[in-house]
Amino acid sequence: MSIEATVPLENFIQAVQNQLDKAQTAMAVKARNLNLPMTFAVKDINLDLRAHVELTRGEIRIRPAGANEPDASVFHLVFTAITRPMIEENAVGFSEDPDEYSIDELEEELTDEERRKLEWVGIRTVKKLREMDADGSSRAVSRVANLKVSRLQQALKRSSAPMVNHVTPVTPTQDDPPEFNNILRVRGRNLLREGIMPRVTIDDRPASILKSSDKELLLAPSDNQWSGVLRVETEPEAITSMSFDLATYAPIATEQIPNPDPTITSDNGKISKPEAKP
Amino acid sequence: MIVRRPLYQTLSSITDDLMSATATTQLQTSSVELTLPIDLRLPGENDDLIGDLPLFRMRTAFDPEPAHIHIVLNMVAL
Numbered sequence: 001m002s003i004e005a006t007v008p009l010e011n012f013i014q015a016v017q018n019q020l021d022k023a024q025t026a027m028a029v030k031a032r033n034l035n036l037p038m039t040f041a042v043k044d045i046n047l048d049l050r051a052h053v054e055l056t057r058g059e060i061r062i063r064p065a066g067a068n069e070p071d072a073s074v075f076h077l078v079f080t081a082i083t084r085p086m087i088e089e090n091a092v093g094f095s096e097d098p099d100e101y102s103i104d105e106l107e108e109e110l111t112d113e114e115r116r117k118l119e120w121v122g123i124r125t126v127k128k129l130r131e132m133d134a135d136g137s138s139r140a141v142s143r144v145a146n147l148k149v150s151r152l153q154q155a156l157k158r159s160s161a162p163m164v165n166h167v168t169p170v171t172p173t174q175d176d177p178p179e180f181n182n183i184l185r186v187r188g189r190n191l192l193r194e195g196i197m198p199r200v201t202i203d204d205r206p207a208s209i210l211k212s213s214d215k216e217l218l219l220a221p222s223d224n225q226w227s228g229v230l231r232v233e234t235e236p237e238a239i240t241s242m243s244f245d246l247a248t249y250a251p252i253a254t255e256q257i258p259n260p261d262p263t264i265t266s267d268n269g270k271i272s273k274p275e276a277k278p
Numbered sequence: 279m280i281v282r283r284p285l286y287q288t289l290s291s292i293t294d295d296l297m298s299a300t301a302t303t304q305l306q307t308s309s310v311e312l313t314l315p316i317d318l319r320l321p322g323e324n325d326d327l328i329g330d331l332p333l334f335r336m337r338t339a340f341d342p343e344p345a346h347i348h349i350v351l352n353m354v355a356l
Binding site: 007011012015016018019020022023026027028030031032036037038039040041042043044045046047048049050062063064065066067068069 | 284285286287289290293294296297309310318319320321326327329338339340341342343345346347348349350351352353354355356
């Protein structure tokens with residue numbers, strides 16, 4: 001059975017659900033348009049499907065039975081309408097934290113099959129994977145999911161590496177002090193390692209950190225650090241770098257205008273006349 | 279070429295007919311149950327699941343057995 005001729009069982013079930021939703025919507029819309037006080041609603045649907053089943057790369061796939069294939073399996077699928085509270089009660093809490101990352105983010109470290117195996121044992125987010133490592137259950141998980149511990153460790157190491165998404169200048173409000181004009185905001189993830197501030201350089205010169213959190217850094221760059229290569233190092237082997245160019249946002253240096261009146265001196269921007277000598 | 283309908287259109291069509299049939303009676307229909315043969319065709323990416331009533335009552339040896347669908351519809355207020 002070629003993989004092209006088959007469909008993941010999960011996709012088939014979702015396709016049926018999608019059709020039921022569409023049918024329900026169509027019935028409701030029609031009843032409203034015709035000003036009908038009542039309409040039919042799908043309560044239950046049982047579907048008997050004769051199909052062949054196979055497990056490919058950790059995924060259950062089906063192919064409907066053709067003619068003269070009496071030995072095919074019979075799938076008896078039962079769909080029932082449930083209310084929103086029931087959905088919320090039964091749905092897996094995929095990502096309560098909006099900043100949480102799906103395990104699919106590790107597509108470079110883990111194959112589709114490996115990620116699916118982790119989902120089978122309930123690990124759907126990177127955070128969950130880290131928690132598993134922290135409480136020492138990675139060996140048990142690797143045994144249950146039939147994954148090598150070294151693969152998990154490697155994925156964890158990559159998942160905890162710092163990552164910079166973007167660098168933006170901080171837009172000061174009217175209430176902010178004037179020095180807020182010279183701040184860069186770096187957004188990303190894993191920017192702190194166990195609460196310790198990272199080492200940040202721009203073009204190999206250290207940049208001052210005003211504030212740091214796991215997802216954001218506020219930097220105070222010098223005048224010539226508004227473009228170049230930003231490098232964030234949380235530990236010796238956990239480094240990320242990103243090129244950026246915000247030179248147009250760099251503070252403009254005050255030009256030294258020649259003083260036409262030698263009797264007037266400028267001191268720190270304050271203009272004053274020298275006192276007359278007696 | 280006969281175009282086969284997506285499953286949702288088949289279901290909507292059945293409920294339309296039921297609404298028409300029950301509207302003319304004095305009795306209020308509260309629930310309907312149907313068991314139907316249905317030809318299912320697996321969807322490609324971004325396609326609807328094709329699910330329509332079989333075209334022919336007599337099937338040849340070349341025709342795969344249809345799936346069967348049992349639907350319970352309840353009358354609900356809007």
